Amino acid sequence: MSAKIRLYVDHLLGPGQSVELTREQAHYLFGVMRLAVGGHVALFNGKDGEWLAKVAEAGKKGGKLTCQTQSKPLHMPPDLWFLFAPIKKTRTDFIVEKAAEMGAARIMPVQTQFTNSERIRQDRLQAHAVEAAEQCGGTFVPEVADLQRLDRVLDDWPETRQMMFCDEAEVGSALRLAAQEKGQPWAILIGPEGGFSDRERARLSGLPYAHVVSLGPRILRADTAAVAALTMWQQALGDWL
Amino acid sequence: MSAKIRLYVDHLLGPGQSVELTREQAHYLFGVMRLAVGGHVALFNGKDGEWLAKVAEAGKKGGKLTCQTQSKPLHMPPDLWFLFAPIKKTRTDFIVEKAAEMGAARIMPVQTQFTNSERIRQDRLQAHAVEAAEQCGGTFVPEVADLQRLDRVLDDWPETRQMMFCDEAEVGSALRLAAQEKGQPWAILIGPEGGFSDRERARLSGLPYAHVVSLGPRILRADTAAVAALTMWQQALGDWL
Known part of the structure; x- marks a missing residue:
C-alpha cells in the first residue's frame, strides 16, 4: 500500500x-x-x-x-544553514523552494546593503518550504527564519560553523570543498543581485570561518546561484553519494 | 567607459x-x-x-x-547539449533560462512518453535564452531547438557524444564524472516530472554513451534538477575552475 x-x-x-x-x-x-x-x-x-x-x-x-x-524513517538533512538576500517576490519564493528541495536544514533571509527588500512574509516563505518538502519526498521541513541584518547575523556567528560564501566578483578561486572535513556545521551565503558592498566583502573575506567559492565564469541569477551552490556543497560535504 | x-x-x-x-x-x-x-x-x-x-x-x-x-572576446561554452522534457509553461521558461545561464551550448526540448506538453513555443523559449545571456554577461546565445521525440533524437545520436542521464529512480549510482576525459562532446538529459517510462529507461541504460547520474536523495523538480546537473557537469568537465 x-x-x-x-x-x-x-x-x-x-x-x-x-x-x-x-x-x-x-x-x-x-x-x-x-x-x-x-x-x-x-x-x-x-x-x-x-x-x-x-x-x-x-x-x-x-x-x-x-x-x-x-x-x-525521518531523514534529517546535513547541518547546513542557507543564507540569502531576498530579491523580487517570485524569485525569493523560488529560492526558498530550491533550498528546501536541495536539503538545507535552516533557511535564513538576510538583509545586505544592496538588498532590495526591507521585509519578507515569513509565513508565506515557510509555506513554500512545506510545499517543497511535500513535493520532494522529504520527511524534514527547514525552518525559514525572519529577515535579519547580515551584519547582526555575523556579530552572533557561532565560530565552529564554516561558511561557503559565493561572490560573483571572485572568479577562479574555487574552494576545494572536498578537502574539508565532513560532518561539520556549515552555512552557504548567496549575495544579492547587486552583489555585496565593498564593506561587506571586506568583512566576509576576513572571517576565519568563511570560504570564498566561485560559481563559474558566468554571472548567475540569485536563484540559479542558490541551486548551484547547494549542489557543490551537497556533493562535496553533504548527503549526496 | x-x-x-x-x-x-x-x-x-x-x-x-x-x-x-x-x-x-x-x-x-x-x-x-x-x-x-x-x-x-x-x-x-x-x-x-x-x-x-x-x-x-x-x-x-x-x-x-x-x-x-x-x-x-567571444566566450564559447563547452560543447554541451541540454535535453529536457518540457513541463508547465513557467517551469519550462525557467529551465531554458537556467540552461542558458549555466552555459549549455544547445538546448533541446524532447518529448518523452510522460511529457505533458505536445508542443512548445520555440520563438518564446529562444527569447528567454537571449534574455538570460543578456543578464548573465554571456557573449554566446544557445540555440533552442524545436520539440523532437526523444526516441527519434536517440535514433540519430552521434556516437562520440557522451550523455549524462539523470534518473530519479537511480539512487546511489553517482558517476565519477571527474574520471571522464575533458574536452569531449557531451549532453545532459533531464527526465520529465513523472520520470522516464520503463521502456525509455531500459533503452537509455543500454546505450554505450549514456552515464546514469544521481542527483541526491531528494526528488528534485525538473528546473532544480537542470541547475544541479549542469553544476555537476560544469565543475567536473566544463569551464568552471
Whole structure:
C-alpha cells in the first residue's frame, strides 16, 4: 500500500494516531484531490518520519485520518544553514523552494546593503518550504527564519560553523570543498543581485570561518546561484553519494 | 567607459559598425532604460564578442548605435547539449533560462512518453535564452531547438557524444564524472516530472554513451534538477575552475 499524496501536518504521528485536518487540508484532499473515506495519504511532520494514513472521516470543513504504518524513517538533512538576500517576490519564493528541495536544514533571509527588500512574509516563505518538502519526498521541513541584518547575523556567528560564501566578483578561486572535513556545521551565503558592498566583502573575506567559492565564469541569477551552490556543497560535504 | 545595459542584436559587430535598432529595442533602450544620444550600451551577437556602442540616433520607432571597441572576446561554452522534457509553461521558461545561464551550448526540448506538453513555443523559449545571456554577461546565445521525440533524437545520436542521464529512480549510482576525459562532446538529459517510462529507461541504460547520474536523495523538480546537473557537469568537465 502506498500513497501518492503527501501532506505535511503539525501533529504527532504514530501507530493508530488520529489526525484532525484543517479546513484547507480537507479542501485539498477531498475537494482538489478527490480523496474519499478509505483512501490513503502519506503524512509527515518533520519529526516522526513518513506515515501511511487512511481517511476515516471526510467533510467540507474538516476530516480525520488514522495513521497506520511508518512508510519512511525521518531523514534529517546535513547541518547546513542557507543564507540569502531576498530579491523580487517570485524569485525569493523560488529560492526558498530550491533550498528546501536541495536539503538545507535552516533557511535564513538576510538583509545586505544592496538588498532590495526591507521585509519578507515569513509565513508565506515557510509555506513554500512545506510545499517543497511535500513535493520532494522529504520527511524534514527547514525552518525559514525572519529577515535579519547580515551584519547582526555575523556579530552572533557561532565560530565552529564554516561558511561557503559565493561572490560573483571572485572568479577562479574555487574552494576545494572536498578537502574539508565532513560532518561539520556549515552555512552557504548567496549575495544579492547587486552583489555585496565593498564593506561587506571586506568583512566576509576576513572571517576565519568563511570560504570564498566561485560559481563559474558566468554571472548567475540569485536563484540559479542558490541551486548551484547547494549542489557543490551537497556533493562535496553533504548527503549526496 | 563601460555600459550597464547589455543587448543582444542580430547584426555584425566591429569597429565603427553601425547597428540599426528594431522598434522593440528602441522602446527598451530609450523608453524603458531612458538612454539618450551619446549614451552607451554593450552589444553582443553570439559571434563577435561584446562591443561597447554609442547611441547615434534615438527615436520612438528605431535608432542607431555605433560600435566602438570590443569590451569582451567571444566566450564559447563547452560543447554541451541540454535535453529536457518540457513541463508547465513557467517551469519550462525557467529551465531554458537556467540552461542558458549555466552555459549549455544547445538546448533541446524532447518529448518523452510522460511529457505533458505536445508542443512548445520555440520563438518564446529562444527569447528567454537571449534574455538570460543578456543578464548573465554571456557573449554566446544557445540555440533552442524545436520539440523532437526523444526516441527519434536517440535514433540519430552521434556516437562520440557522451550523455549524462539523470534518473530519479537511480539512487546511489553517482558517476565519477571527474574520471571522464575533458574536452569531449557531451549532453545532459533531464527526465520529465513523472520520470522516464520503463521502456525509455531500459533503452537509455543500454546505450554505450549514456552515464546514469544521481542527483541526491531528494526528488528534485525538473528546473532544480537542470541547475544541479549542469553544476555537476560544469565543475567536473566544463569551464568552471
